[in-house]
Amino acid sequence: MAKFKFSKILIFAGALLVTGLSTVGAATVFKTVNAVIRPDIIVKLDNQTLSLKDGNGNTINPLIVEGSTYLPVRAIAEAVGLDVTWDSESSTVSLNRPEKAAALGVRGTVRDIVQGKDGITFLVEGKKQKDTRYDIATVTVNSQTILENVDSYSEIKEGSVVEVVFPDFVAESYPVMSAAVKLTVISNGEIGVRGTVKDIVQGKDGVTFLVEGKYQNDTLYDIASITVNSQTILENIDSYSEIKEGSVVEIAMPQFVVQSYPVMSAAVKLTVISNGEIGVRGTVKNIEQGKDGITFLVEGKYQNDTLYDIASITVNSQTILENIDSYSEIKEGSVVEIAMPQFVVQSYPVMSAAVKLTVISNGEIGVRGTVKNIEQGKDGITFLVEGKKESDTRFDIASITVNSQTILENIDLYSEIKEGSIVEVVMPEYVVMTYPVMSAAIKLKVIK
Numbered sequence: 001m002a003k004f005k006f007s008k009i010l011i012f013a014g015a016l017l018v019t020g021l022s023t024v025g026a027a028t029v030f031k032t033v034n035a036v037i038r039p040d041i042i043v044k045l046d047n048q049t050l051s052l053k054d055g056n057g058n059t060i061n062p063l064i065v066e067g068s069t070y071l072p073v074r075a076i077a078e079a080v081g082l083d084v085t086w087d088s089e090s091s092t093v094s095l096n097r098p099e100k101a102a103a104l105g106v107r108g109t110v111r112d113i114v115q116g117k118d119g120i121t122f123l124v125e126g127k128k129q130k131d132t133r134y135d136i137a138t139v140t141v142n143s144q145t146i147l148e149n150v151d152s153y154s155e156i157k158e159g160s161v162v163e164v165v166f167p168d169f170v171a172e173s174y175p176v177m178s179a180a181v182k183l184t185v186i187s188n189g190e191i192g193v194r195g196t197v198k199d200i201v202q203g204k205d206g207v208t209f210l211v212e213g214k215y216q217n218d219t220l221y222d223i224a225s226i227t228v229n230s231q232t233i234l235e236n237i238d239s240y241s242e243i244k245e246g247s248v249v250e251i252a253m254p255q256f257v258v259q260s261y262p263v264m265s266a267a268v269k270l271t272v273i274s275n276g277e278i279g280v281r282g283t284v285k286n287i288e289q290g291k292d293g294i295t296f297l298v299e300g301k302y303q304n305d306t307l308y309d310i311a312s313i314t315v316n317s318q319t320i321l322e323n324i325d326s327y328s329e330i331k332e333g334s335v336v337e338i339a340m341p342q343f344v345v346q347s348y349p350v351m352s353a354a355v356k357l358t359v360i361s362n363g364e365i366g367v368r369g370t371v372k373n374i375e376q377g378k379d380g381i382t383f384l385v386e387g388k389k390e391s392d393t394r395f396d397i398a399s400i401t402v403n404s405q406t407i408l409e410n411i412d413l414y415s416e417i418k419e420g421s422i423v424e425v426v427m428p429e430y431v432v433m434t435y436p437v438m439s440a441a442i443k444l445k446v447i448k
Contacts, residue, residue, distance in 0.1 A: 036064040043071065050079050105166030105178060106137040107186075108233055109269065110156060118142050120153055123175065124164060126233055136175040139164050141183055148184040149255055159189035161233060161252055161268045185255070187268040192253035193224040194273075195320055196356065197243060205229050207240055210262065211251060213320055223262040226251055228270055235271040236342055246276035248320060248339055248355045272342070274355040279340035280311040281360075282407055283443065284330060292316050294327055297349065298338060300407050310349040313338055315357055322358040323429065333363030335407060335426055335442045359429075361442045366427030367398040368447075371417060379403050381414055384436065385425055397436040400425050402444055409445035422448040 041062040043050045052075040054060050063070040077084045077095050085094045108126020119142030128135040141153045150156065165182040195213025206229030215222045228240045237243065252269035282300025293316030302309045315327045324330065339356035369387020380403030389396040402414045411417065426443035 033065050038062050038064055041069065043076070045079050050075070104132045105164045106134045106139070107132050107163045108136070108161070110158060110160040110162055113156070113158060116140070120156065122156070124162060129230065133166070134176050137164065138175050138177040140179045142179070145180045146182040148182070150185045150188070155188065156185065157189045160185055161187040187252040187254060190252065191219045192251045192265065193221045194219050194250045195223070195248070197245060197247040197249055200243065200245060203227070207243065209243070211249060216317060220253070221263050224251065225262050225264040227266045229266070232267045233269040235269065237272050237275070240270070242275070243272065244276045247272055248274040274339040274341060277339070278306045279338045279352065280308045280313070281306050281337045282310070282335070284332060284334040284336055287330065287332060290314070294330065296330070298336060303404060307340070308350050311338065312349050312351040314353045316353070319354045320356040322356065324359050324362070327357070329362065330359065331363045334359055335361040361426045361428060364426070365393045366425050366439065367395045367400070368393050368424045369397070369422065371419060371421040371423055374417065374419060377401070381417065383417070385423060394427070395437050398425065398427070399436050399438040401440045403440070406441045407443040409443070411446050417446065421446055
């Protein structure tokens, strides 16, 4: 900010009134002086010409009094960012520096905490927003830092979401390095909810949707109504417009939320774990029990909505499960859909943890028998399977539809199914009961 030194100040009020005044003891002596209005005098601030105005917006000009230049105090003070007040009772002009609203230095996630002798230093990674100065910064917090929502900087954790106020002036580098004047913990690393996005509603300044999951040992809720806007820190996507129905997300919430069911909260941070794509759909084989979960092969076929035909999958307590309560219910022969993380190490077969596992069928054979009365449809074929009720089948007869979603064994295309073929059909767990039962085939195996 530019600095001005005034040796003499003259107040202009209404019509031109020029007085010199001095105080001797308790008495004020007024003296009339002659002044010359000088509209030709140009006043510049930081090389920019000022247009001097009074409180009513009227142009006023500098004065020359006895060889000295006088400038209007209000116009000059306001130009350099000072507040001006006039107290008529005490005839006092007050110039005050306005209280400056501290701009946020950075808002983001705490990473790489290093303990120092007199405090801690860590990286804050976020995104440049309209109310922040930086997208990333190395921040030092010590006993001088003002803390909000924590009592001690020792409570700051990896994964905490924080807002940091910096001093007015910091040495520019990348990332910028600064002590924190003030640090506010918005969320201390706890995951509010992890689950699947449903029922997205577009609002004026963001989106609102339901996140449905299950209670896990690192989450606070099993379901939540979440609002995401320009203040939300996003991971693995650039804009909240990329969130889709079926995306699997983790939500960090503020530390304090209004309790309801489902809980309703703005998202402090949203991490997209999987954006709705199915990694693989197929049959579970070769289950191996591990210390913290199970690993198995999922064998299927490339389909227009899957990324792989085969994958080695690990399921643990972090996996979102649909249609079962525990991964111990997964069996050899179960038919499953697996949502994987967005980034996996490529190998063959690809190896990945499951973000979400949906059991389509848990290995039971719906019907085994002979194909009859094949009818060609727009998106597949429908036929009757006639057999006998056996110890490992649910029905003796069924009307079956096979389409591009059906997992096929021993044939490549459903067009290879013929009258008289002998097939085993795996159905969904829930079917509408009629006689014969009618169902889409999750998996069809041609025996003969």
